[in-house]
Amino acid sequence: MSTTTRIFLSVGLILTLFLGTTLTVQAQETESPQVRITQVDNSNFPNVTVYVSATNAAGEPVGIDPSTIQIYEDGQLMQLVDVQGGGDVASDESIPVTTMLVMDISGSMDKNDKITGAKEAAKSYVSQMRLGDQAGLIAYDTNVYTVQPITSDTSALTAAIDGLQTGSDTAMYDALMQAVAALESATGRKAILVLTDGMDNQSSNTIETVIAGIGTSGLTISAIGFGDVAASGQSGLDETGLKSLSERAGGVYAYASSADVLKSLFQQQSRVLQSEYKLTYVSPFTLRDGVNRNLTVALTGSPVVAEETYNPGGVLPEVSTTSLPLFLAILAGLLVLLFLPGLIGGISGALRSRKGGPGFGLGKPAHSARGRIKLK
Numbered sequence: 001m002s003t004t005t006r007i008f009l010s011v012g013l014i015l016t017l018f019l020g021t022t023l024t025v026q027a028q029e030t031e032s033p034q035v036r037i038t039q040v041d042n043s044n045f046p047n048v049t050v051y052v053s054a055t056n057a058a059g060e061p062v063g064i065d066p067s068t069i070q071i072y073e074d075g076q077l078m079q080l081v082d083v084q085g086g087g088d089v090a091s092d093e094s095i096p097v098t099t100m101l102v103m104d105i106s107g108s109m110d111k112n113d114k115i116t117g118a119k120e121a122a123k124s125y126v127s128q129m130r131l132g133d134q135a136g137l138i139a140y141d142t143n144v145y146t147v148q149p150i151t152s153d154t155s156a157l158t159a160a161i162d163g164l165q166t167g168s169d170t171a172m173y174d175a176l177m178q179a180v181a182a183l184e185s186a187t188g189r190k191a192i193l194v195l196t197d198g199m200d201n202q203s204s205n206t207i208e209t210v211i212a213g214i215g216t217s218g219l220t221i222s223a224i225g226f227g228d229v230a231a232s233g234q235s236g237l238d239e240t241g242l243k244s245l246s247e248r249a250g251g252v253y254a255y256a257s258s259a260d261v262l263k264s265l266f267q268q269q270s271r272v273l274q275s276e277y278k279l280t281y282v283s284p285f286t287l288r289d290g291v292n293r294n295l296t297v298a299l300t301g302s303p304v305v306a307e308e309t310y311n312p313g314g315v316l317p318e319v320s321t322t323s324l325p326l327f328l329a330i331l332a333g334l335l336v337l338l339f340l341p342g343l344i345g346g347i348s349g350a351l352r353s354r355k356g357g358p359g360f361g362l363g364k365p366a367h368s369a370r371g372r373i374k375l376k
Contacts, residue, residue: 037297042216045283046284078283081282084277103139135151169201170196173200194222221245
C-alpha cells in the first residue's frame with residue numbers, strides 16, 4: 001500500500017470518527033425530554049395545579065424553559081397564572097415534597113443482607129431532603145407498621161430506618177393503603193415510594209383497592225423491585241404487578257439488581273421529585289359537574305405530549321346562576337311528584353274516616369246493640 005493511500009485512509013478514518021462523535025453529541029443535545037403529568041391538585045378548584053416532570057431517557061431530570069410549557073383542558077389552551085419549580089436542573093427554586101417511604105421487611109429481605117442495602121438506600125433519600133420537604137416511614141411484613149409519621153426531622157427519619165428489623169410474610173398492598181391514608185391530609189406534591197423483594201401474599205387489599213383509595217387526591221406511587229425476577233412462586237418478584245401499579249398511580253417502576261443500584265434509584269427518585277414544575281391555571285369550566293376533564297401538556301416546538309385526566313368533583317352537578325331558576329323549578333316539580341301519592345292517600349283516608357264516623361248522617365246508620373235478638 002502506497003504512502004499516499006495510507007494518508008487518505010487515515011484522514012478518512014479521522015473524519016469519520018469526528019463526524020460520528022459530532023452527530024452523537026448533537027442527537028443527545030436535541031433529544032426531546034420525556035414529560036409526565038405526575039399529580040393534579042384541584043383542591044382549590046377552579047384553580048387547578050398540575051405537577052410536571054421532565055426527564056431524559058435514563059430517567060434523570062432535565063431542565064426545560066417554563067415559557068414553552070402549554071396546558072390544554074379538554075382541548076382548550078389554558079392561561080398559566082403561576083409557574084414554580086424546576087429545581088437545580090433549571091437553576092430555580094424547588095417545590096416542597098412530602099414522601100412516604102414504604103419498606104419491605106419480610107423475612108426474605110434477610111437473604112444476601114438485602115435489608116442493609118435497603119436501609120442505606122432509604123437513608124440516602126432522606127439525606128437529600130431540602131428545607132420544606134417532609135417524609136414518613138411505613139414498614140410491612142405480615143403486618144403494617146407506621147414506624148415514623150410524616151416529619152421534616154431527618155434525624156428522626158434516619159433513626160427510624162436504622163431500627164428496621166425483618167419479620168415474616170408480605171402485605172404490600174395493605175401497607176400502601178395505610179400510606180395513602182397517612183398522606184390524605186398532606187398538601188402540595190405528595191408521593192409514595194415503595195420497595196419490595198417479593199410477591200404480596202398476606203394483604204386483604206389489592207391493586208384495585210389501592211388505586212381506588214388514591215381517588216382524586218392525586219398522589220403518585222413509584223415502585224422499586226429488589227428481588228429475584230427469575231424465581232417463581234412467592235419468592236419471585238411480581239414485576240408485572242409492580243409496573244401496572246406504578247403506571248396506573250402516575251409513578252414509575254425500576255428494578256435494582258444490587259444494593260448500589262438500589263441506592264442510586266432512591267437518589268434518582270429524589271432528584272426527579274425535586275425538579276418537577278408546579279403549574280397553576282384557572283379553569284374556565286367552573287362547575288363541579290363530576291365529569292372527567294382531559295389534560296394535555298405540550299412543549300412549544302417539540303413533539304412531546306403528556307396526557308392525564310382529572311375530576312373536579314361534585315356529587316350533585318352544580319348549576320350556573322343563569323339557569324338556577326329553571327333548576328329550582330324542576331327540583332320543586334320533582335318534590336311534588338315525590339310527595340303527591342302520599343298526600344292523596346292521606347286525604348282519601350281522612351274522607352273514608354269521616355264517612356264512617358257518627359253524627360254526620362252519611363252512609364248507613366249504625367245499628368244499636370239493643371235492637372239485636374239473641375237466639376238460644
